[in-house]
Amino acid sequence: MADKSRPRKLSVYLYIPNIIGYIRVLMNCIAFALCFSNKKLFSILYFISFVCDGLDGWCARKFNQVSTFGAVLDMVTDRISTACLLVILSQVYKPGLIFLSLLALDIASHWLQMYSTFLLGKASHKDVKDSTNWLFKAYYGNRMFMAYCCVACEVLYIILFLLAENQNENMMDVLMNSAKQSSLLSFLLALSLFGWAIKQAVNIIQVKTAADVCVLYDINRKQRP
Template identity: 75%
Template sequence: MANTSKPRPKPRPKEGKLSVYLYIPNIIGYVRVLMNSVAFAICFSDKWVFSILYFISFVCDAVDGWCARKFNQVSTFGAVLDMVTDRISTACLLVVLSQVYRPGFVFLSLLALDISSHWLQMYSTFLTGKTSHKDVKDSTNWLFKAYYGNRMFMAYCCVSCEVLYIILFLIAKSQSESLVDVLLGTLQRVSPLSVLVALSLFGWAVKQLVNVIQMKTAADVCVLYDIEKKHKH
């Protein structure tokens, strides 16, 4: 009797560490780090070159995600590299702005909120066994779900933040500007710049609100994890 069983497929060769480090999206991540390093090195000597390099690096954040899905090169290392690069880039820009505007404490507070919110969200993701910090389908907050559930809405809020910060840096004439005066003066003048600032301000405000919600939600997850752990024992 003929053997009709199908031959077993050959197992795929095991990937080495180097191959993961050389994934296309991860290489894009390294380029982003390099661009940001050059950008911040010249931020006060050439504002326009800084802004262009910084924004290109920010756009590459979406490109590396597309490449990861396109070439099936999604990796935990890549996700962490991506988030760390995003957070450090924004943090550095906020530190720069804190040296340009008064009160600088405003930008340092935004930096603290951004870092703590995303760190708590990542930590709570691991506690619950989720694969992505963007998985918030079980959240009861509609804005939180809308932010992470709609790529276009999230992109608008993220772009708004970075565009607003870059504009504020570009329009500062000295290193002791009043933040309120500069914003009000820009918004009062009818121009494409004032429209762009207004649109960016709205997206920026939504993202800060989401950061607060994210921090509280993630903190609740950590507390509930401890409570359930004690009950099991």
């Protein structure tokens, strides 16, 4: 008997936002393959891939092609691409532990948030309306604010990668010298650092909030008769 679900599964894989997701993966693969031989091309491809992160969401809503697979593909692509860039930065700058710590925080916060969302039976990890933290609610409740923080974070990492001329650079020295040379770059760094700081604060809040959900879930389960 033929599997009647196969055409339906294929149609989900061929959703426009999911195709954009595949293109993002391909661009990231090419970008990281060229990251040390052609920094400018890497930065362009990486940033275009990041911009497509917003485009696929818009297409999903526009064409009514929202899917769980697409949401997972989107998040996994985001996390892996950011993780790879942070690993590269950890090899370029000292102390590299800073970037590895940021990587650990990023993965931990999103993984815990996704798992806590599953425990609460919510449809999206962005549903934080019941949170008591104003910054957490503002981040996920305002699409433009969240977009600014995410873009600022990625732009800062790209700038840091472009500014590094050798391995084992001192990050603070590179930032200070670059800011002195250009007022435009100084402004861009300040704007990016502000958004980056907010995103890291949200990640920390997210770890604590999601951990509390997991603990309360265990407590409530043990109290059931």
